[in-house]
Amino acid sequence: MSLTRHFLIRTYGCQMNVHDSEKVANLLHHDGYASASSENDADVLIINTCSIREKAEHRLYSDLGLLRAWKEERSGRVLGVAGCVAQQEGDAILRRFPFVDFAFGPHNLRLVPEMIGAAQQGQRSVRTDEAADLARFDLPERHPAFEGQTPGRAYLTVMEGCDMFCSFCVVPNTRGREISRPAEGIVAEAISLAGRGVREVTLLGQTVNAYGRHDLRRGRAEIAGTVAFAELLGRLDAIEGIERVRYTSPHPIFYDEALIAAHGKLASLCPHVHLPVQSGSDAVLERMRRRYRADDYRALVERLRAARPDLAITTDLIVGFPGETEEDFRRTLALVRDVGFVDSFSFKYSPRPHTSAAELEDVVSPAEAQARLEEIQTLQRGLTLDYHRSRVGQTVPVLVEGGSRRGAGQVSGRDPHHRVVNFSVPREPGPRPGALASLRIVEATPHSLIGELQDSTSPGRAAVKPERRRADGTGRSAAVEG
Numbered sequence: 001m002s003l004t005r006h007f008l009i010r011t012y013g014c015q016m017n018v019h020d021s022e023k024v025a026n027l028l029h030h031d032g033y034a035s036a037s038s039e040n041d042a043d044v045l046i047i048n049t050c051s052i053r054e055k056a057e058h059r060l061y062s063d064l065g066l067l068r069a070w071k072e073e074r075s076g077r078v079l080g081v082a083g084c085v086a087q088q089e090g091d092a093i094l095r096r097f098p099f100v101d102f103a104f105g106p107h108n109l110r111l112v113p114e115m116i117g118a119a120q121q122g123q124r125s126v127r128t129d130e131a132a133d134l135a136r137f138d139l140p141e142r143h144p145a146f147e148g149q150t151p152g153r154a155y156l157t158v159m160e161g162c163d164m165f166c167s168f169c170v171v172p173n174t175r176g177r178e179i180s181r182p183a184e185g186i187v188a189e190a191i192s193l194a195g196r197g198v199r200e201v202t203l204l205g206q207t208v209n210a211y212g213r214h215d216l217r218r219g220r221a222e223i224a225g226t227v228a229f230a231e232l233l234g235r236l237d238a239i240e241g242i243e244r245v246r247y248t249s250p251h252p253i254f255y256d257e258a259l260i261a262a263h264g265k266l267a268s269l270c271p272h273v274h275l276p277v278q279s280g281s282d283a284v285l286e287r288m289r290r291r292y293r294a295d296d297y298r299a300l301v302e303r304l305r306a307a308r309p310d311l312a313i314t315t316d317l318i319v320g321f322p323g324e325t326e327e328d329f330r331r332t333l334a335l336v337r338d339v340g341f342v343d344s345f346s347f348k349y350s351p352r353p354h355t356s357a358a359e360l361e362d363v364v365s366p367a368e369a370q371a372r373l374e375e376i377q378t379l380q381r382g383l384t385l386d387y388h389r390s391r392v393g394q395t396v397p398v399l400v401e402g403g404s405r406r407g408a409g410q411v412s413g414r415d416p417h418h419r420v421v422n423f424s425v426p427r428e429p430g431p432r433p434g435a436l437a438s439l440r441i442v443e444a445t446p447h448s449l450i451g452e453l454q455d456s457t458s459p460g461r462a463a464v465k466p467e468r469r470r471a472d473g474t475g476r477s478a479a480v481e482g
């Protein structure tokens with residue numbers, strides 16, 4: 001029997017959580033663990049939780065209900081709970097579920113090997129202290145055995161935490177205060193990723209374009225090693241091998257001239273932004289504490305599109321926020337139509353503990369909220385299909401992800417606008433996951449585009465205006481691999 005211990009991480013929630021799980025997986029590889037192919041094979045199981053809405057939080061409790069059996073099935077098994085629910089409820093989880101060995105929050109990823117070691121000695125632990133220092137960004141490089149989400153793509157943390165305190169949002173409580181990572185470390189990680197075949201990086205931060213703002217305001221950017229966000233994008237654009245840069249999620253109030261201009265200048269910066277708006281009603285936006293009005297958002301969209309006309313904009317929307325009237329909701333529908341979002345994630349408002357909106361009265365009935373959700377989703381489906389239809393006939397570089405949901409011989413990937421493109425491979429071997437393939441869009445469906453594989457002529461530069469150049473002034477030739 002092999003002596004190697006195996007781990008599995010079950011992840012819920014946002015990209016930060018997905019990336020936190022990757023960081024923990026990488027730490028465990030460095031500690032001599034191997035990843036398990038199923039829970040049955042796992043010696044260590046970590047549930048990385050989300051608390052953004054009540055439903056997400058409930059998932060943990062239903063999972064835990066079933067995991068007692070997993071834990072008891074084999075002696076020596078270790079069970080940990082991570083993420084935002086662990087941060088807020090760690091002590092309660094350990095009290096209520098005696099078979100959970102440890103709980104830790106997003107600031108304490110580095111302690112996982114230690115907590116597993118303690119669990120093996122029979123010691124249970126909760127680590128939810130907030131680390132205000134930069135040490136939490138000092139994580140080991142990718143272990144050779146670590147497999148990222150998709151070959152060719154990687155997440156890259158640039159800042160953590162949130163100081164915005166939108167009235168509905170639990171995140172400032174779970175992920176703590178804003179802290180930006182020194183630019184040098186970000187660039188070094190991107191160079192190292194490029195050396196391992198990563199072509200696309202997605203910069204992560206709760207309010208990613210607020211990167212470095214506190215350092216700048218306090219006049220300590222130099223000491224902190226941070227730069228303006230647009231400058232950071234420029235430095236990443238100059239890295240050989242990094243063909244695509246994305247960032248998520250920005251906050252509308254942190255767009256300055258330089259960032260808007262970067263969308264027109266940097267060849268690597270993808271023509272897509274996910275720009276959460278939440279509501280189209282000024283009264284609701286004010287109660288949400290979003291700090292902009294609907295027209296400010298519209299004006300921002302216009303400026304972004306002036307810089308990059310083909311920019312695809314997606315968003316997040318909340319319906320049924322306390323006090324949202326029919327009129328408020330109509331304003332949201334109007335904004336969705338005016339902007340013409342390519343896609344959106346819409347949610348029914350869910351009151352969260354320790355948030356100020358949870359105190360608001362004038363609650364919208366669940367039936368009304370549901371009806372609004374359905375209406376906005378119907379509107380969005382139409383807009384998404386219109387957008388997809390407008391793309392038919394274009395030839396685009398697609399970063400191949402792997403097998404498509406459509407079945408055998410079908411491959412899928414993402415275009416620069418972040419749309420899923422499915423295509424079939426006429427003869428093996430088709431393009432490998434992680435390769436850039438040139439595809440002509442031949443059909444639009446409600447959820448994705450259908451493409452046809454082109455011969456290996458480079459589509460990369462064709463998708464980019466001729467005047468777009470890398471920050472270092474050189475051209476970029478997008479390789480197309482078969």
Ligand code: 5AD
Binds near residue numbers: 169347351
């Ligand atoms: N209820 C409903 N949706 C929420 N979101 C954040 N908090 C809540 C909540 N309490 C949504 C927002 C955010 C996305 C990640 O989740 O739209 O942008």
Ligand code: SF4
Binds near residue numbers: 172251
């Ligand atoms: Fe939550 Fe608002 Fe911060 Fe986004 S900006 S994480 S919605 S508090």
